[in-house]
Amino acid sequence: MKENKDVKNRKITFTRGEKIFLGIFVLIYIIVGIFNMKTIEPLTNVGERWIITLPWGEGLLNRVNPMTLIMSWSIVLALIILAYKVGKNFKIIPNRIQLFMESILEFIYSTVEDSTSKKELVKPIFVIAATLFLFVVVCNIISGFPGIQVVPTDSGIKISLFEDTWYTPTSDINTNATYAVMVLIISHVFAIKVKGFGRWLKGFFEPNPIMFPMNLIGEIAKPISHSLRLFGNIAGGGILVLILSYMAKYMFIPVVLWGFFGLFVGIIQALVYSMLAIAYISAQIED
Amino acid sequence: MEKVDMAQAVIEAAKYIGAGIAMGFGAIGPAIGEGNIGASAMEAMARQPEMGGTLITRMLLAMAVTESTGLYSLLVALILLFII
Numbered sequence: 001m002k003e004n005k006d007v008k009n010r011k012i013t014f015t016r017g018e019k020i021f022l023g024i025f026v027l028i029y030i031i032v033g034i035f036n037m038k039t040i041e042p043l044t045n046v047g048e049r050w051i052i053t054l055p056w057g058e059g060l061l062n063r064v065n066p067m068t069l070i071m072s073w074s075i076v077l078a079l080i081i082l083a084y085k086v087g088k089n090f091k092i093i094p095n096r097i098q099l100f101m102e103s104i105l106e107f108i109y110s111t112v113e114d115s116t117s118k119k120e121l122v123k124p125i126f127v128i129a130a131t132l133f134l135f136v137v138v139c140n141i142i143s144g145f146p147g148i149q150v151v152p153t154d155s156g157i158k159i160s161l162f163e164d165t166w167y168t169p170t171s172d173i174n175t176n177a178t179y180a181v182m183v184l185i186i187s188h189v190f191a192i193k194v195k196g197f198g199r200w201l202k203g204f205f206e207p208n209p210i211m212f213p214m215n216l217i218g219e220i221a222k223p224i225s226h227s228l229r230l231f232g233n234i235a236g237g238g239i240l241v242l243i244l245s246y247m248a249k250y251m252f253i254p255v256v257l258w259g260f261f262g263l264f265v266g267i268i269q270a271l272v273y274s275m276l277a278i279a280y281i282s283a284q285i286e287d
Numbered sequence: 288m289e290k291v292d293m294a295q296a297v298i299e300a301a302k303y304i305g306a307g308i309a310m311g312f313g314a315i316g317p318a319i320g321e322g323n324i325g326a327s328a329m330e331a332m333a334r335q336p337e338m339g340g341t342l343i344t345r346m347l348l349a350m351a352v353t354e355s356t357g358l359y360s361l362l363v364a365l366i367l368l369f370i371i
Contacts, residue, residue, distance in 0.1 A: 111344065224362065225355035232361050271344075272351045279348060
């Protein structure tokens with residue numbers, strides 16, 4: 001009996017300010033929904049990229065993806081400015097941003113230290129892994145926030161301001177493949193430096209000379225899976241959010257999905273990308 | 288819509304069917320593997336909660352390696368859809 005009374009008394013109560021806020025919120029929600037209903041249009045050009053064809057060059061070499069270049073250089077510049085700001089006033093008692101950067105870099109450094117047996121190569125591998133991680137994580141995180149996106153249409157290009165998320169360089173396979181191939185080359189250069197050329201070459205014929213094609217294919221498959229993992233997650237997530245938000249046009253679902261695909265998946269994939277770079281490099285320099 | 292002859296239409300249809308089959312069947316193996324990895328990591332974490340941080344990074348790395356067969360099928364599906 002008493003419980004029943006408690007349930008009865010537990011009414012949801014709002015203060016005056018909350019009521020006004022909720023009323024305005026619902027009003028804006030309905031108005032935006034009705035406004036959007038007029039401008040409904042079929043979903044086209046999903047996953048298309050703005051590509052410029054250069055007047056010189058042939059085949060694949062004369063195609064440029066301008067948004068990838070612009071966003072990559074902006075992120076690199078932003079990271080340089082951040083690093084300069086943090087590094088300029090480095091104190092014993094850190095402020096918030098310095099503490100944040102220190103904890104990220106310390107985590108990567110301890111991971112490299114655990115997985116590498118050669119002490120003199122810990123620092124170069126740490127520099128590579130930390131650079132990759134910081135770049136990729138900033139690229140992935142901005143795919144969770146509304147921003148500037150350029151979409152090609154039948155007549156030229158359409159610049160959408162704050163309708164879609166920021167254009168992410170990692171949703172372009174070229175960026176990921178470039179860094180994955182770079183990691184492959186770096187790992188083999190380190191292997192030659194540590195083991196010497198003869199022993200590095202002998203590693204390809206390891207258990208048996210018959211296994212040479214297998215070892216070669218295994219090496220070539222590394223950058224493919226390394227780059228496609230990031231590309232599939234980020235580009236697939238972006239397209240999924242676009243299609244879901246098109247199907248549920250009058251709701252505020254996309255915010256949650258952007259948070260999931262941009263922040264959660266993005267940070268995990270950036271971590272996986274740099275961890276795999278560490279693993280590939282340290283697997284090559286092992287004896 | 289422009290008119291296409293029968294052979295072209297069959298090729299177009301086969302492309303999409305092939306991409307769907309490649310991606311659908313290719314996702315089964317990684318799904319089972321990642322499930323096993325996650326279950327084992329959970330068991331290990333329940334047994335030794337103080338190892339949690341190390342186990343999570345190792346688990347993510349193992350998942351990433353397991354995923355690669357699925358990614359090859361994604362590559363095949365993309366080649367079927369956009370390149371051939």
